[in-house]
Amino acid sequence: xxxxxxxxxxxxxxxxxxxxxxxxxxxxxxxxxxxxxxxxxxxxxxxxxxxxxxxxxxxxxxxxxxxxxxxxxxxxxxxxxxxxxxxxxxxxxxxxxxxxxxxxxxxxxxxxxxxxxxxxxxxxxxxxxxxxxxxxxxxxxxxxxxxxxxxxxxxxxxxxxxxxxxxxxxxxxxxxxxxxxxxxxxxxxxxxxxxxxxxxxxxxxxxxxxxxxxxxxxxxxxxxxxxxxxxxxxxxxxxxxxxxxxxxxxxxxxxxxxxxxxxxxxxxxxxxxxxxxxxxxxxxxxxxxxxxxxxxxxxxxxxxxxxxxxxxxxxxxxxxxxxxxxxxxxxxxxxxxxxxxxxxxxxxxxxxxxxxxxxxxxxxxxxxxxxxxxxxxxxxxxxxxxxxxxxxxxxxxxxxxxxxxxxxxxxxxxxxxxxxxxxxxxxxxxx
Amino acid sequence: xxxxxxxxxxxxxxxxxxxxxxxxxxxxxxxxxxxxxxxxxxxxxxxxxxxxxxxxxxxxxxxxxxxxxxxxxxxxxxxxxxxxxxxxxxxxxxxxxxxxxxxxxxxxxxxxxxxxxxxxxxxxxxxxxxxxxxxxxxxxxxxxxxxxxxxxxxxxxxxxxxxxxxxxxxxxxxxxxxxxxxxxxxxxxxxxxxxxxxxxxxxxxxxxxxxxxxxxxxxxxxxxxxxxxxxxxxxxxxxxxxxxxxxxxxxxxxxxxxxxxxxxxxxxxxxxxxxxxxxxxxxxxxxxxxxxxxxxxxxxxxxxxxxxxxxxxxxxxxxxxxxxxxxxxxxxxxxxxxxxxxxxxxxxxxxxxxxxxxxxxxxxxxxxxxxxxxxxxxxxxxxxxxxxxxxxxxxxxxxxxxxxxxxxxxxxxxxxxxxxxxxxxxxxxxxxxxxxxxxxxxxxxxxxxxxxxxxxxxxxxxxxxxxxxxxxx
Numbered sequence: 040x041x042x043x044x045x046x047x048x049x050x051x052x053x054x055x056x057x058x059x060x061x062x063x064x065x066x067x068x069x070x071x072x073x074x075x076x077x078x079x080x081x082x083x084x085x086x087x088x089x090x091x092x093x094x095x096x097x098x099x100x101x102x103x104x105x106x107x108x109x110x111x112x113x114x115x116x117x118x119x120x121x122x123x124x125x126x127x128x129x130x131x132x133x134x135x136x137x138x139x140x141x142x143x144x145x146x147x148x149x150x151x152x153x154x155x156x157x158x159x160x161x162x163x164x165x166x167x168x169x170x171x172x173x174x175x176x177x178x179x180x181x182x183x184x185x186x187x188x189x190x191x192x193x194x195x196x197x198x199x200x201x202x203x204x205x206x207x208x209x210x211x212x213x214x215x216x217x218x219x220x221x222x223x224x225x226x227x228x229x230x231x232x233x234x235x236x237x238x239x240x241x242x243x244x245x246x247x248x249x250x251x252x253x254x255x256x257x258x259x260x261x262x263x264x265x266x267x268x269x270x271x272x273x274x275x276x277x278x279x280x281x282x283x284x285x286x287x288x289x290x291x292x293x294x295x296x297x298x299x300x301x302x303x304x305x306x307x308x309x310x311x312x313x314x315x316x317x318x319x320x321x322x323x324x325x326x327x328x329x330x331x332x333x334x335x336x337x338x339x340x341x342x343x344x345x346x347x348x349x350x351x352x353x354x355x356x357x358x359x360x361x362x363x364x365x366x367x368x369x370x371x372x373x374x375x376x377x378x379x380x381x382x383x384x385x386x387x388x389x390x391x392x393x394x395x396x397x398x399x400x401x402x403x404x405x406x407x408x409x410x411x412x413x414x415x416x417x418x419x420x421x422x423x424x425x426x427x428x429x430x431x432x433x434x435x436x437x438x439x440x441x442x443x444x445x446x447x448x449x450x451x452x453x454x455x456x457x458x459x460x461x462x463x464x465x466x467x468x469x470x
Numbered sequence: 471x472x473x474x475x476x477x478x479x480x481x482x483x484x485x486x487x488x489x490x491x492x493x494x495x496x497x498x499x500x501x502x503x504x505x506x507x508x509x510x511x512x513x514x515x516x517x518x519x520x521x522x523x524x525x526x527x528x529x530x531x532x533x534x535x536x537x538x539x540x541x542x543x544x545x546x547x548x549x550x551x552x553x554x555x556x557x558x559x560x561x562x563x564x565x566x567x568x569x570x571x572x573x574x575x576x577x578x579x580x581x582x583x584x585x586x587x588x589x590x591x592x593x594x595x596x597x598x599x600x601x602x603x604x605x606x607x608x609x610x611x612x613x614x615x616x617x618x619x620x621x622x623x624x625x626x627x628x629x630x631x632x633x634x635x636x637x638x639x640x641x642x643x644x645x646x647x648x649x650x651x652x653x654x655x656x657x658x659x660x661x662x663x664x665x666x667x668x669x670x671x672x673x674x675x676x677x678x679x680x681x682x683x684x685x686x687x688x689x690x691x692x693x694x695x696x697x698x699x700x701x702x703x704x705x706x707x708x709x710x711x712x713x714x715x716x717x718x719x720x721x722x723x724x725x726x727x728x729x730x731x732x733x734x735x736x737x738x739x740x741x742x743x744x745x746x747x748x749x750x751x752x753x754x755x756x757x758x759x760x761x762x763x764x765x766x767x768x769x770x771x772x773x774x775x776x777x778x779x780x781x782x783x784x785x786x787x788x789x790x791x792x793x794x795x796x797x798x799x800x801x802x803x804x805x806x807x808x809x810x811x812x813x814x815x816x817x818x819x820x821x822x823x824x825x826x827x828x829x830x831x832x833x834x835x836x837x838x839x840x841x842x843x844x845x846x847x848x849x850x851x852x853x854x855x856x857x858x859x860x861x862x863x864x865x866x867x868x869x870x871x872x873x874x875x876x877x878x879x880x881x882x883x884x885x886x887x888x889x890x891x892x893x894x895x896x897x898x899x900x901x902x903x904x905x906x907x908x909x910x911x912x913x914x915x916x917x918x919x920x921x922x923x924x925x926x927x928x929x930x931x932x933x934x935x936x937x938x939x940x941x942x943x
Contacts, residue, residue: 137676137805165803340589340834341620347934372803379842382902431845431902434853455812455854458782466783 068109075114096442122175122420153190156207167449172375175420291316291345316346355388382429505728514662519914529568534883549913576631576891578871581830588619599638608733609645628838629893629906639673674752706738748773755783782818794826817851845900
């Protein structure tokens with residue numbers, strides 16, 4: 040994972056001012072949120088009447104003996120959660136799906152190196168809108184093109200600032216499973232071959248290194264080319280083999296999931312499975328292999344022969360089996376609904392604690408993010424809710440990204456206001 | 471040259487022809503059998519599942535007519551609502567204690583493609599969009615509906631008792647829709663809502679012009695769209711006149727030749743005759759306004775606008791003209807014409823007197839939770855100056871939907887004499903945690919969350935290798 044930015048509050052807030060998304064400018068101020076019902080998503084569980092201190096973008100104290108801060112916000116018992124985290128969508132890579140020039144997530148010739156962070160648009164109206172859902176960070180995921188590899192994900196915060204890309208090339212995304220042309224076997228086979236070839240090359244290189252050491256004094260013969268740098272795509276495969284870069288694999292049918300478990304174990308990959316329609320059929324194997332799954336909680340239709348086991352209670356049952364579950368909304372414009380997905384998972388058997396973890400801490404763990412929990416030292420991505428965050432009736436009262444308060448206002452509010460304002464002049468004059 | 475000869479026929483010949491015709495009339499011509507078009511050649515064979523006489527007691531009842539009754543009872547006999555009120559009692563009925571539960575009319579979705587884009591979504595199941603010509607008023611979506619779509623069962627578990635299946639929006643005029651009872655059947659006829667009027671699908675905007683524009687055919691622009699509808703209505707107007715002339719002449723004892731039958735024009739004519747209702751995929755305020763005028767130009771009512779993302783911009787006009795608008799709570803951004811979404815759209819349309827605001831799904835997923843879709847709108851609107859209550863919001867997915875489909879005299883509210891289409895919810899249906907526990911269509915129980923014998927299963931899913939209950943534990 041390449042780090043792009045280490046949450047320098049000062050610079051980010053100056054730039055973000057331009058979007059008027061920041062309501063509180065004095066970023067040097069420390070903040071105390073008092074009388075909150077704090078869902079820590081840690082072993083501490085839920086703390087009532089609790090105080091959380093934020094300073095310099097971090098959570099610096101929880102329930103300190105003495106509350107000392109530049110600004111105090113009384114939560115009056117309202118719920119404070121970590122900011123929610125989106126995954127597997129194209130937020131910031133698309134403004135309008137059917138407007139080709141507003142789309143940057145696809146590329147016919149995309150390969151394993153495809154890095155769409157270069158195209159990320161923090162000024163997309165979809166981002167401000169998504170903040171309404173209490174989302175503070177997101178794993179942006181490319182669609183890719185013809186290749187089995189879709190490219191690589193990147194991590195953003197939802198501040199809307201120009202430096203909101205926190206890390207690029209954070210994980211490789213690959214497609215397995217049903218194919219409308221050809222066989223599903225091909226992708227699996229190609230992938231195994233790639234890993235085998237890379238592994239063989241690494242072993243050979245090691246041997247050569249060893250040989251060189253033993254033949255140190257012998258004159259180097261003509262084959263100086265051995266030291267050739269690996270190609271860019273080879274480097275990525277090597278990172279997968281080293282376990283330093285996660286592999287996110289789209290797959291649904293039980294056979295594909297089992298094949299991936301084998302690949303993970305053989306090549307020691309850091310594997311995450313997305314879709315996972317049949318996960319319930321092989322849940323023991325997935326749990327044993329410690330493979331997290333990213334699922335859509337609302338999928339319950341047998342949309343293909345690969346997903347005959349789609350069910351609203353899958354999130355609950357997979358969690359009960361000991362699998363780390365991440366709930367995902369894969370459509371950027373609907374990402375704001377992530378909390379409702381979690382609510383529906385609760386309505387279908389998942390505990391509220393597990394549901395919250397599935398859109399906060401679990402994502403942070405799987406993608407190595409320093410958010411997703413309310414704990415001392417974590418980045419201060421926090422949301423104060425009017426009521427139960429999963430309920431249709433609640434809304435975001437306040438939200439902070441890296442300690443900075445952000446508004447949930449978007450273009451949609453401006454349109455509503457215009458058309459709800461009485462005016463003798465045409466509405467175009469109402470601004 | 472030779473082609474001109476007939477026009478040079480002497481006038482006397484014409485005069486002879488006319489006098490013959492006149493004398494024939496006076497002499498009472500021998501009439502051929504009158505040609506009539508069977509308007510219902512695929513009639514409903516629906517029969518309710520075994521009905522129960524019911525007294526559902528002590529619930530919070532949302533009637534669908536804007537009322538809320540607490541600790542109320544609903545009495546059902548012979549498949550009809552008999553009475554809604556407090557402390558009802560009667561004999562020989564099944565009593566359901568619904569203390570703490572909520573009761574609403576059966577939920578109605580005016581926009582579904584279940585059965586025509588069914589699960590599994592495989593090549594051979596793409597039956598919803600006859601995109602071979604921009605005007606396919608000749609197709610009837612009921613001829614595509616696969617009644618084994620497992621989506622009908624999941625929709626029923628969400629309280630859907632009635633739904634309109636529509637053709638897709640690739641064409642200017644996509645064909646006839648059909649209104650169904652959400653009951654399992656092996657034929658679509660077994661699901662058809664008896665005596666529901668037909669609907670006809672039209673589509674504005676980006677879809678038709680994209681589909682045909684990419685083939686270098688009309689329409690490739692929005693003005694091309696309008697020209698396409700107008701040409702179709704010109705033909706339909708002539709066709710209607712031809713049939714009326716035929717019928718009038720026949721009534722006068724003449725023996726006229728019937729116009730040549732045309733399936734597409736039959737459907738368009740039935741709109742002009744006020745028998746078939748318009749269901750128009752149309753997002754934008756400017757285009758809806760055009761479609762209202764188009765209806766006036768050709769003397770039909772422009773009906774219900776579906777996906778009316780910008781309906782809030784013309785809420786007054788819609789109410790004034792008697793149009794329903796069927797909307798989503800929050801879908802947006804997938805096309806340019808879906809860019810101006812606001813969460814309060816439905817509430818703004820609803821706030822105008824004589825309005826008809828409807829919440830629809832257009833989705834096999836959200837059709838399962840139209841209650842939540844309506845809930846999102848109610849709560850967002852209330853955060854922005856409205857004071858809507860549950861008894862208001864339920865109308866968007868019951869009574870107003872029934873009105874849009876022309877079946878509000880039969881269903882859509884818990885009113886004495888109407889069909890006993892009822893949902894019993896475990897709690898306030900506008901909660902994310904709400905479940906439909908029992909669903910009744912015509913007083914017959916079609917779903918019970920806690921009783922597998924009332925959970926239908928599609929043939930498609932029957933016998934598929936599945937996790938067994940042993941594996942699940």
